Amino acid sequence: MAGQSGRFTTVIKAKISRMLDKAEDPGETLDYGYQKQLESLQGVKKGIADVVTAKKRLQMQAGKIEQSVVKLDTQARQAMGVGNEELARMALERKNVAQTELQSLDQQVAELESQQQKLIDSEQKLRTKIEAFRTKKEVIKAQYSAAEAQVRISEAATGVGEQMADVGMAMQRAVDKTEDMKARADAVSELEAAGTFDDLTQIGGGGQDDIDRQLHQLSSGSMVDEEMAKMRAELGQGSPAAPAPAELSSGDEAAGTAKPEEGKA
C-alpha cells in the first residue's frame, strides 16, 4: 500500500518471491509446484492425523475431569452436611481447579477444529489452482511468443506460489496449535498423576500435603467461600462470616435451587 503501510504485505511477499526464485523457468516452477503439492499432501495428512489424536486425548481428559467435578461437588456437600468444613473447602478448591481446566480444554479443542478446517480448505484451493495453472500454461504457450509467454506464465505461477505459501502457513499454524495442545495434555496428565482431581476419599480425608498447599494458592478463595456460603444456606445452617455472593455468579447448577440465608431466620 502507498505510504508506510502494507508492511505485512512486504514481508510475506519477500517470502513468496524467495520461494519462487528457486525456479527461474516457469515450467520448473510448475514442477516445483507439483513436488511441493505432493509434499504438502503428505504433510497435511500427517498433520490432520496428529490433530485428531491430540484432540481425542484432550476430549478423554475432559470427560474424566467432568466426572471429577461432579464427584468433588458431591463430596463437598457431604462434608458440609456432617460439619467438616475443612474437607468441604478442599473439595471445592479442587473442583475449582478442575472447572478452570475444563474450560481451557474445551476452548483449545474448538481452536484446533478451526485450524483443521482451514488446513483442508487451503489445501483444496491449492489443488484447484495447480490444475488451473496447468491448463493456462498450455493456452499461453499457444497464444504468445516465447518471451511474452514466459512473463505471463510467471505471473500465473505467482498466483500458485501464493497458494502454496498459504497452505504452508495453515500447516504451520495447525502444527503449532497441536504442539500447544500436546503440552497442555501433558500438563493435565501431570495434575492427574499428582492426584489433583482424585476422589478425596481415596487420599485419606483431610491429609494436608503439597498438592493441597498448591491448590490453596491456585484456586480463588473468594469463589470457594461463596460456594460454601451457598451450601450452608442450602443445608439450612447459619452463615458465620461468609461474604455476600452478590456480584459473582458461579454458574453452579445448584445455585438456583437454594434460597440464600434461609436458615438465618
Added chain:
Amino acid sequence: MIVRIFTETQYRLDESHHARLDELDDLVVAAVKADDEDAFHASFEELLDYVRTQGEPLGDDELEASDFILPPPDLSFAEAGEEFTGEGLIPDPPAAA
C-alpha cells in the same frame, strides 16, 4: 486490486477502496507500535472485515497474484510484533525502522 487474507482467500476490491484500506492498515501498525493489544485486535479485525465485506472472493481457479497480503485472522499480538520487527523473515532489517 487483489487482497489476500492468509489462510482464508483472495478478494477483488475496487481501487477506490485503496485509501480506506491504507488508513485501516496504518491503525494496525500504530496499535502494534504502541504495544496496545486491545487496539491491535480491534483494528486488525476491522481491516479484515472491510476486505471481506467490500471485496468479492476470487474463484479457486483464478490465478491472480495479490497486490496486498494480510496475515491470518487468528494472528496473535505477539506474532504481529514479530512480523513488524521482521525477525527471521527479513534478513537485514532497515535501521531505525
